[in-house]
Amino acid sequence: MHIITIACAPVALQFVFKTKESADAAWNAYANAAGEVTVTDDFGQIGIFKAEQIACRVIEDCDLSKRAHIERSLHQQRTQTEYQKAAEADPIIRAAMRGPAVLSPVPAMNGRFNS
Secondary structure, three states, X not given: OEEEEEEEOOEEEEEEEOOHHHHHHHHHHOOOOOOEEEEEOOOOOEEEEEHHHOOEEEEEEHHHHHHHHHHHHHHHHHHXXXXXXXXXXXXXXXXXXXXXXXXXXXXXXXXXOOO
């Protein structure tokens, strides 16, 4: 599956295509278009734009972008794990994680102070 995103201020619209060929055909149809541009995706969406108002456009291969999201998430998890190890090794952070030392009298069995 492929997605073409067209940014036309103030919105960005997405068009979804089942195959690379249909996405490429739509992409190339308005690559150098002038005047009005019509985009029709494989799921019934139709967009009509003025070519001069299109700020940018992006074509995305969903299978590849899925892999990119996974790789970003794995990187984030590795970074978090490395951070936690570094924090546990740092004496100041380790002391702060234990919390402040609190001195309190030893209560009797019922939780009240002996009088």
